[in-house]
């Protein structure tokens with residue numbers, strides 16, 4: 001095993017400091033770069049997670065085959081209020097926007113019957129997207 | 138007066154202005170109204186003052202179509218008729234029920250709701266109901282809770298009134314007995330309707346008791362008011378002069394049998410903040426007992442090709458104490474017995490009811506236990522609601538009453554009842570539910586899970602015991618048995634009373650309309666009698 005020299009020690013510290021600075025700077029800079037993913041996934045968290053909603057999700061996915069996660073996510077982003085919800089940080093605003101979008105879907109005749117449930121298209125897409133949500137390691 | 142054919146005291150021939158056959162709500166109302174107008178009425182009733190096995194057995198027949206129905210047990214052959222059985226839910230038919238619909242063959246009456254309104258108003262007191270108001274706005278100021286905030290041009294809150302229920306025997310038997318203008322004969326079964334020599338009008342009716350005593354009745358006008366199945370059976374059996382049966386020149390008598398499909402299914406889950414008190418039980422406002430339900434607006438019914446329907450919200454509880462699934466025949470018999478004993482009376486048909494209770498002791502015990510517990514436990518919030526309805530069927534000529542070879546002790550052929558429940562009607566109801574579900578969603582009130590599958594399971598539909606349509610009213614003799622005055626198109630002085638004349642049945646329970654039509658017919662007869 002090699003000897004720990006003063007040079008090696010200083011080099012390591014400098015590397016850690018520089019790395020930290022780069023990371024801190026990046027974190028700071030990234031605040032200003034719009035990224036929708038985390039908020040979009042929070043949108044999916046609005047959908048309850050229970051056997052009924054999972055089954056609905058499965059049936060929606062089966063019916064829409066071969067559509068994958070991106071298709072459902074795109075459909076959700078396409079509707080004005082869920083699109084807005086996907087970029088909103090505030091959880092209660094997000095919830096309200098999704099509920100309003102569901103109500104508008106019903107009023108405008110965008111409803112579906114899945115496993116007997118009379119649902120808005122938005123809900124159906126939410127359950128499907130939630131089921132297919134890619135795992136973020 | 139009330140006499141008894143069995144006594145042998147009846148004269149060989151009776152005469153009056155009008156002969157009314159059948160003393161259920163239709164016959165009694167008609168007789169009382171005619172008497173009020175000074176007309177002499179002969180009222181013939183097959184049964185006695187109370188339930189009797191041998192009279193009741195005259196109703197027996199065969200079920201050949203949808204099986205969730207019966208012909209005999211659901212009707213009563215005694216003074217007061219089936220009002221001894223009924224539960225008392227009342228509402229008028231809606232204007233949309235009377236209007237012909239291009240999308241639905243054979244739909245629509247030759248009269249409109251406005252023609253019946255004054256008679257509905259007069260029918261209310263006969264059934265111990267409140268004011269003739271079935272619009273929620275009228276009751277709103279005193280309602281125990283708000284109506285669901287739905288778009289009323291799509292789905293609105295409907296009102297049904299609850300009769301005590303009026304038992305015509307209890308309420309009107311003594312009035313009939315004391316009425317000098319009414320001559321009522323018990324155990325007098327109509328066995329023949331004899332036409333005059335020209336075959337154009339009824340000359341006399343023959344009635345016979347089971348012991349052979351008989352009587353002949355002559356009158357200016359004759360009215361058959363024997364119930365929705367029996368009215369057709371009588372016309373089909375009386376065929377000495379017209380081999381196809383009376384009024385049956387176009388083969389329509391007995392056809393278009395319709396019933397309400399009693400169905401309890403489809404779950405509604407409302408958001409926690411929603412106040413549904415208005416819908417989840419009966420309420421008394423002033424002296425009137427009311428039920429509130431949800432109906433689809435008439436324009437939507439027509440535009441979407443639906444049938445009419447009133448859906449009532451039956452609460453479902455996590456805590457079983459508040460659930461009502463123990464209510465079946467055993468429980469109904471038990472509550473009737475308790476009510477009768479509480480009034481110091483021995484219940485009618487005691488033996489039958491007692492056995493119903495014994496057969497169903499488990500449920501009766503559950504019911505009794507829950508009723509006690511409900512007095513001490515605070516009522517929990519329902520977790521969901523089921524939709525219960527007496528759903529309309531569209532007119533169907535293949536749904537029908539026909540005669541079979543078997544005869545009753547009086548020589549009348551018995552009936553086969555071929556009640557048709559169709560995929561189409563069940564799917565219409567599914568679409569009705571779905572539309573309500575969409576409106577609940579649009580208003581942000583909750584969600585629905587449909588209980589009617591596609592293709593539908595016919596077994597979910599039970600008879601509402603509302604026998605209708607078998608001598609339907611139509612302006613065209615080729616399309617109906619009676620005209621707008623409930624008179625047989627082809628017999629000058631023979632009229633039908635009761636739900637057999639309903640052209641379309643809507644979703645309202647029939648007895649209020651039966652009573653209103655009886656009053657209307659009485660006015661017409663009194664006015665047109667020489």
Ligand SMILES: Cc1cc2nc3c(=O)[nH]c(=O)nc-3n(C[C@H](O)[C@H](O)[C@H](O)COP(=O)(O)OP(=O)(O)OC[C@H]3O[C@@H](n4cnc5c(N)ncnc54)[C@H](O)[C@@H]3O)c2cc1C
Nearest residue numbers: 159161162163183214218219224225226327364635646648
């Ligand atoms: C369990 C049950 C619950 C119901 N609940 C409701 C409800 O909530 N609301 C509602 O509106 N309706 C209800 N109904 C229906 C209601 O009972 C009928 O609509 C009503 O009784 C019909 O009246 P009617 O006078 O036309 O016929 P009926 O009441 O059936 O009377 C017919 C009469 O004719 C007599 N008769 C029959 N044949 C002959 C003959 N050959 N000669 C002489 N007399 C004869 C019979 O003995 C009987 O007295 C219910 C029915 C049942 C069975």
